[in-house]
Amino acid sequence: MATLEIKNLHVTVAASDDDGGQDGVKEILKGVDLTIRDGETHAIMGPNGSGKSTLAYSIAGHPKYTVTEGSVTLDGVDVLSMSVDERARAGLFLAMQYPVEVPGVSVANFLRTAKTAIDGEAPKLRTWVKDVNAAMEQVKMDTAFAQRSVNEGFSGGEKKRHEIVQLELLDPKVAILDETDSGLDIDALKIVSEGVNRFKQDGDKGVLLITHYTRILRYITPDFVHVFVDGRMVTEGGPELADELEANGYDKYLTASV
Numbered sequence: 001m002a003t004l005e006i007k008n009l010h011v012t013v014a015a016s017d018d019d020g021g022q023d024g025v026k027e028i029l030k031g032v033d034l035t036i037r038d039g040e041t042h043a044i045m046g047p048n049g050s051g052k053s054t055l056a057y058s059i060a061g062h063p064k065y066t067v068t069e070g071s072v073t074l075d076g077v078d079v080l081s082m083s084v085d086e087r088a089r090a091g092l093f094l095a096m097q098y099p100v101e102v103p104g105v106s107v108a109n110f111l112r113t114a115k116t117a118i119d120g121e122a123p124k125l126r127t128w129v130k131d132v133n134a135a136m137e138q139v140k141m142d143t144a145f146a147q148r149s150v151n152e153g154f155s156g157g158e159k160k161r162h163e164i165v166q167l168e169l170l171d172p173k174v175a176i177l178d179e180t181d182s183g184l185d186i187d188a189l190k191i192v193s194e195g196v197n198r199f200k201q202d203g204d205k206g207v208l209l210i211t212h213y214t215r216i217l218r219y220i221t222p223d224f225v226h227v228f229v230d231g232r233m234v235t236e237g238g239p240e241l242a243d244e245l246e247a248n249g250y251d252k253y254l255t256a257s258v
C-alpha cells in the first residue's frame with residue numbers, strides 16, 4: 001500500500017537579493033492539495049517557475065524550503081517531521097531535475113550505501129553485483145559506469161538513466177520524477193520510460209511525474225494530469241488534458257489564476 005497525501009501545502013524560500021544575501025521570504029507553494037493512491041500515476045505540467053520542483057523538493061525534505069502550513073503524509077504517517085533519510089526509508093524517492101555530481105564517490109559505492117541505508121542491512125554481495133549489472137543493462141548503461149564518480153562528467157541523458165538505475169534498485173513506494181525526460185534522445189526516452197513502467201508493474205506504486213512535454217506521457221500513461229500555476233494546482237483531468245495543453249498552452253490557466 002502507498003498513499004501520499006498532500007494537503008494545503010504552503011512553502012516559502014529565503015529569497016536572495018542581487019548581492020547573494022537574504023532579502024526576505026518568498027511564498028512559492030500557496031496551498032497544494034494532491035493525493036496519490038496505490039498504483040496511480042499523476043503528471044504535473046505547468047509553466048516555468050510555477051513551483052513544480054519546489055513541490056518535489058519539499059516532499060523530499062530539502063532544507064532550503066520551509067513548510068509554513070499544511071501536511072504531507074505517506075500511508076497516514078507524517079512525512080514533514082521526518083529527516084531526509086527517514087523519508088527515503090519510509091519509501092519516498094526523488095529523481096532530481098538536475099542530478100548532482102559527487103566527485104570521489106563511485107556509483108557502485110553510492111548505490112550500495114543507499115541500499116544498505118534504506119533496507120537497514122547490507123545487500124548480499126553476490127546477488128547485489130548481479131542486480132546492479134542487470135539494472136544498468138536494462139537502461140543500456142555500460143557497467144563500467146559503476147566505477148565512475150556519481151554523475152561526474154555524465155551526459156544529461158546518462159544522469160537520467162542513472163536515476164532510473166537507482167529507482168530500480170531502491171524500489172521505493174512512491175517515485176517523484178522531476179523532468180526525468182528532459183534532455184533525453186528518442187531512444188533514451190523509451191528506455192527511461194520502460195524503467196518507470198517496470199517500477200509501476202507491481203501495481204501498488206505511486207508515481208508523480210513532473211514534465212513539460214506530452215511525449216513521455218505516450219510511454220507512461222498517467223491516470224491524472226494536473227495543471228500547476230503560481231504555486232497551486234489549478235485544474236486536473238485525464239491524459240487528454242496533456243494534449244489540450246500541448247495544443248493551447250497555459251494562457252487560459254494563467255488568466256484564471258490571477
Ligand SMILES: Nc1ncnc2c1ncn2[C@@H]1O[C@H](COP(=O)(O)OP(=O)(O)OP(=O)(O)O)[C@@H](O)[C@H]1O
Nearest residue numbers: 013014015016026028047048049050051052053054
Ligand atoms: N532562493 C530563492 N530566491 C528567490 N526565488 C527563488 C529561490 N528559490 C526558488 N525561487 C523561485 O521559486 C519559483 C519556483 O521555482 P521552481 O524551480 O519550483 O519552478 P518550476 O515550476 O519547477 O520551474 P521549471 O519548469 O522552470 O523547472 C521560481 O520563480 C524561482 O525563481
